[in-house]
Every structure is written in structure tokens, then in C-alpha cells.
Amino acid sequence: MSGAGVRAALRMGGALLLVVGLPAVLVTVWWFASAGSTSFYEPPLHRIVSTFGRVWTPERLRTDVLPSVLRLLGGYALAGAAGVGCGVLLGSYRTARAVAEPVLELFRAVPPPVLVPVIMLFAGIGDTMKVVVIAFGCFWPVLLNTVEGVRAVDQVADETARCYGVRGGRRLLRLVLPSAGPQIMAGLRQALSIGIILMVISEMFAASSGIGFTVVEFQRSFAIPEMWTGILVLGLLGVVLSLLFRLVEQRVLGWYHGLRGARREGGGGHA
Amino acid sequence: MLEIRHLRKVYEGTGRSVEAIRDIDFTLAQGELVCLVGPSGCGKTTLLKCVAGLLRPSAGSVLLDGSPVTGPRPGLAIVFQEYGRSLYPWLRVGDNVELPLRHRKGLSRTERRTRAAEALATVGLAEAGRAYPWELSGGMQQRVAIARALAYRPEVLLMDEPFAAVDAQTRADLEDLVRRLWTERGMTVLFVTHDIDEAVYLGERVLVLSRSPTVVLEQIEVGLPVRRDQLTTRADPEFTRLRTRVLERIRGTVPDAAARDQ
Numbered sequence: 001m002s003g004a005g006v007r008a009a010l011r012m013g014g015a016l017l018l019v020v021g022l023p024a025v026l027v028t029v030w031w032f033a034s035a036g037s038t039s040f041y042e043p044p045l046h047r048i049v050s051t052f053g054r055v056w057t058p059e060r061l062r063t064d065v066l067p068s069v070l071r072l073l074g075g076y077a078l079a080g081a082a083g084v085g086c087g088v089l090l091g092s093y094r095t096a097r098a099v100a101e102p103v104l105e106l107f108r109a110v111p112p113p114v115l116v117p118v119i120m121l122f123a124g125i126g127d128t129m130k131v132v133v134i135a136f137g138c139f140w141p142v143l144l145n146t147v148e149g150v151r152a153v154d155q156v157a158d159e160t161a162r163c164y165g166v167r168g169g170r171r172l173l174r175l176v177l178p179s180a181g182p183q184i185m186a187g188l189r190q191a192l193s194i195g196i197i198l199m200v201i202s203e204m205f206a207a208s209s210g211i212g213f214t215v216v217e218f219q220r221s222f223a224i225p226e227m228w229t230g231i232l233v234l235g236l237l238g239v240v241l242s243l244l245f246r247l248v249e250q251r252v253l254g255w256y257h258g259l260r261g262a263r264r265e266g267g268g269g270h271a
Numbered sequence: 272m273l274e275i276r277h278l279r280k281v282y283e284g285t286g287r288s289v290e291a292i293r294d295i296d297f298t299l300a301q302g303e304l305v306c307l308v309g310p311s312g313c314g315k316t317t318l319l320k321c322v323a324g325l326l327r328p329s330a331g332s333v334l335l336d337g338s339p340v341t342g343p344r345p346g347l348a349i350v351f352q353e354y355g356r357s358l359y360p361w362l363r364v365g366d367n368v369e370l371p372l373r374h375r376k377g378l379s380r381t382e383r384r385t386r387a388a389e390a391l392a393t394v395g396l397a398e399a400g401r402a403y404p405w406e407l408s409g410g411m412q413q414r415v416a417i418a419r420a421l422a423y424r425p426e427v428l429l430m431d432e433p434f435a436a437v438d439a440q441t442r443a444d445l446e447d448l449v450r451r452l453w454t455e456r457g458m459t460v461l462f463v464t465h466d467i468d469e470a471v472y473l474g475e476r477v478l479v480l481s482r483s484p485t486v487v488l489e490q491i492e493v494g495l496p497v498r499r500d501q502l503t504t505r506a507d508p509e510f511t512r513l514r515t516r517v518l519e520r521i522r523g524t525v526p527d528a529a530a531r532d533q
């Protein structure tokens with residue numbers, strides 16, 4: 001293996017340790033610290049874990065986890081498409097930016113959860129309301145990052161496209177979107193965490209299914225270990241989604257990570 | 272034929288305007304290779320961008336085969352000074368070279384591939400098509416940029432200090448490549464450099480530009496043989512005479528051309 005290969009392997013090993021290390025420590029601490037707990041509200045972790053399998057049956061995964069995830073993905077996809085679309089528009093045209101700026105600042109300042117009651121008035125209490133809430137919250141980070149990314153397209157890269165007659169849709173596909181890609185992905189990453197939060201919040205207001213709904217139900221019926229398992233499910237969902245996101249990002253931005261690696265190792269690489 | 276007619280370019284900034292070019296006027300015959308030399312910041316890049324239709328001149332005009340250039344047009348390619356920024360890091364080398372060919376009507380995918388591969392082979396990078404630009408050295412990247420221009424098969428090729436950032440040996444090789452391609456393909460080439468030796472070695476004619484605000488100081492015909500060679504040409508007394516002439520003109524130790532000729 002080459003020196004770079006060994007270094008990469010070490011880096012990956014180190015990264016894995018970093019990723020797994022702290023959670024392992026925290027879980028261990030929780031496990032032993034709570035082992036002798038007699039508090040009704042803070043049951044020992046081993047009781048929560050043993051309750052887990054009983055509560056989160058395949059049936060409940062289908063009736064509660066799946067709807068939550070689908071609503072999240074729906075809202076997220078909507079926000080992603082709208083955010084990138086509007087971002088490209090606003091990033092490309094100064095006039096569009098000038099017109100939209102004040103309105104955007106206003107909307108951006110509104111915390112999405114307070115819109116839940118408002119959106120309920122228009123969209124009812126069904127799936128639409130939840131998807132809209134999630135989409136609204138996820139939209140802003142995607143939009144703002146896309147605008148920045150599009151505005152930062154390199155001038156020489158742009159002149160190259162113009163000189164060689166690369167215009168319109170092809171320019172968008174080959175120059176603007178890839179160039180703004182790292183920023184867009186950063187926006188999508190922020191949006192994902194916001195989306196999970198809003199998924200839960202929207203289900204706490206008015207719902208008949210979903211992880212957030214389940215947690216609230218357990219809490220109201222004083223099924224405390226069960227409630228804690230719901231929180232574990234949310235945590236696990238977050239981890240899985242963020243891992244999936246990483247995988248996609250590695251694929252989409254492979255060139256970017258390579259480029260940054262090449263820059264770190266000292267400019268031009270090998271002759 | 273490429274005509275630059277009393278070109279003037281003033282950059283209008285907020286509260287500040289820079290007169291990059293005062294008055295440049297010259298003509299390139301079809302299939303000619305002309306070198307432009309001038310000090311850094313004298314507006315060489317600005318001039319090329321005006322010729323390519325990427326910038327609007329403040330006054331004067333550029334005519335290509337008699338018709339005014341108002342925007343980028345097919346048949347004209349540029350090799351940019353900042354090759355690192357001109358190649359797209361998200362595209363592999365082969366895709367970078369193919370990019371300008373993608374919207375050429377009547378060019379099939381296979382033909383496109385072949386053209387790109389040929390162009391890369393011409394610059395000695397036949398194996399690099401699958402690599403990313405940032406995996407290559409600076410000199411190799413510059414050759415990719417040249418290959419991209421070649422695959423486009425331009426009638427007019429503009430090159431902006433393309434070899435400023437490569438080592439002497441690579442530079443010599445690339446100079447010979449430009450000469451060879453020019454003799455083989457009969458393109459019109461406008462080659463910008465601030466290296467006097469390079470200008471004399473490459474050009475059939477050398478245009479000397481003044482400091483900013485820029486005008487053409489002098490046009491010098493290069494009477495060297497068409498077949499040039501790094502060793503013999505550079506040792507030619509004519510070569511030495513020409514480079515001294517250009518150097519003097521740039522340093523301002525020669526009286527004004529018009530005054531002397533009288």
C-alpha cells in the first residue's frame with residue numbers, strides 16, 4: 001500500500017473511532033448510572049431496551065415510523081427542489097435578488113414551529129399540513145446556500161463556458177449546479193436536521209400516527225419506558241438519515257473531496 | 272481575417288475607472304501567428320476578451336472576416352491564463368475536453384469521444400482522459416486546456432500567457448507544440464506573452480504593447496524560417512537581433528518608430 005493509502009486508512013480508522021467512541025461512552029455511562037434507578041420518570045436503560053422490542057414491532061414500524069419518514073422525505077424533497085430552483089434563479093439574477101430580498105428576510109425570521117397552527121388553518125391537520133411545515137422549515141437553508149453557491153461561480157469558469165458556447169440548460173447542468181454543489185449540499189445537510197425536528201413537532205400538535213405522536217401518547221398515558229424508546233427511535237432515525245446523506249454526498253461531491261485533498265497535499269500533485 | 276479597429280476599453284468601477292486600453296489597432300491575416308508582448312497589467316487579457324466577444328469594448332470594434340464581433344462565436348477558442356480555473360474540477364479530463372463539443376450539431380457521441388481522445392493524444396496526454404484535472408501537474412493541466420481548444424477545431428485561437436506557470440523544459444515543448452499545430456492546421460493564432468524570447472521564437476510577427484494606457488508601440492516582422500528549433504533558432508543571429516529590438520522598444524531606449532523612420 002502506498003503512503004497515502006496507509007494515511008487514508010488511518011484517517012478512516014480514526015474517524016470511525018471518533019464517530020463511535022463518544023456515543024459508546026455516553027451509552028455506557030447512562031446504562032450504569034441509571035441501573036439502580038427507582039425513579040418513575042427515569043427508568044434504568046436496561047428496562048428501556050427490553051421494552052424496545054415489545055413496543056416497536058413491525059406493525060408499529062409500518063403504522064407510525066413509516067408515515068413519519070414518508071412525510072419527512074416528502075417535505076424535504078419539496079424543499080430541496082424549490083430551494084435549489086429558487087436559489088438558482090435568485091443567484092443568477094441581481095434584479096430577482098433585489099426584489100425578493102426583503103420578503104425572504106421576513107419569512108426567514110419566522111420560526112417554522114409557530115407556523116404550525118397557521119398552516120393547520122389552511123391545510124387541515126392531515127399529512128399535507130405536516131409536509132408543508134417540514135418543507136417550509138427545510139426550504140430556507142437550501143435556498144440561502146444555493147444563492148451563495150450560484151453567486152460564487154468562478155468568473156474564468158464562466159467565461160470558458162461562454163467562449164465555448166455552453167449556454168442555457170447545459171450551462172446550468174455542467175457549470176452552475178456542480179460549482180454550487182458543495183454549498184447546496186451544506187444547505188441540504190442543515191435542512192435535514194431541521195426537517196427531523198419539524199417532523200416531530202408537527203406530529204405533536206395534531207396527529208393520529210407518527211413517532212412524535214407515539215411519544216406524546218406514551219407520555220400522556222404514563223408509559224414512561226415506552227416513551228423513552230420513542231426517543232431512542234428518533235435518535236436512531238437521525239443517525240441513519242445522516243449516514244445515508246453522507247453516502248449520497250460522498251458520491252455527488254467525490255470530486256470536491258478529491259480536489260480539497262489534492263490542495264492540502266500541496267497544489268499540483270504529481271508531475 | 273481578424274481586424275482590431277481603434278479598440279479602447281475603460282473599466283467603469285464604482286467611483287473609479289481604469290483605462291486598460293487606450294487605442295489598439297492591428298490586423299491578423301487568415302492563418303497568421305502573431306505574438307503580443309507587453310508588460311504585466313497593460314491590458315493583454317482585456318484585449319483578448321474583447322476579441323473573443325466576452326467583453327464589450329468602450330470604443331472601436333473587432334471584425335472577424337468583416338463582420339463585427341458582438342458576443343462569443345463558434346470558430347473561436349481561448350486558452351485562458353488561469354488554466355486551473357478554466358478546467359472544471361468536477362469533470363474528468365476527457366469530459367472537460369468534450370464539453371464544448373456537446374452541443375455541436377451533427378457530431379455523434381463516438382465522434383466526440385474520438386476527437387477528444389485525438390486532441391489529448393496530440394498534447395501527449397492520451398492516458399489522462401479518465402483522470403480529474405486536479406490529479407495532474409500544472410503543465411499537464413495547461414496541455415488539457417490546449418487540447419480542449421484543439422478539439423473544438425477553431426479557426427481563430429487566442430492564447431493568454433499559456434506557459435507562464437510551467438518549467439522551462441515543459442515550456443519549450445509546449446512552444447514547439449504550438450508551432451507544430453499552427454503549421455499543420457492553418458489556424459489564425461494570437462498568442463499573448465510577456466516573455467520576449469517566446470514572442471520572437473513563436474511569432475511570424477510581434478506586436479509590442481506599451482504600458483497602460485495601452486497602445487501598440489511597434490509591429491516587428493519575424494524573418495525566421497517557418498521550421499523552428501529550440502537550439503538552432505535561438506542561436507540564430509536574426510533571433511538575437513529581433514529580441515534586442517523588442518527589448519529596446521519595451522524599455523523605451525529606441526526613439527519612436529515614426530520619428531526614426533523619417
Ligand SMILES: Nc1ncnc2c1ncn2[C@@H]1O[C@H](COP(=O)(O)OP(=O)(O)OP(=O)(O)O)[C@@H](O)[C@H]1O
Pocket residue numbers: 282283284289290291309310311312313314315316317318352432465483
Ligand atoms: N474586471 C476588471 N475591473 C476593473 N479593472 C480591471 C478588470 N480587469 C482588469 N482590470 C484592470 O485593467 C488593467 C489590465 O488588466 P489585464 O488583466 O488585461 O492585464 P494583462 O496585460 O493581462 O496583465 P498580466 O500580464 O498580469 O496578465 C489592469 O490595470 C487591471 O487592474
Ligand SMILES: [Mg+2]
Pocket residue numbers: 315316317352431432
Ligand atoms: Mg493577463
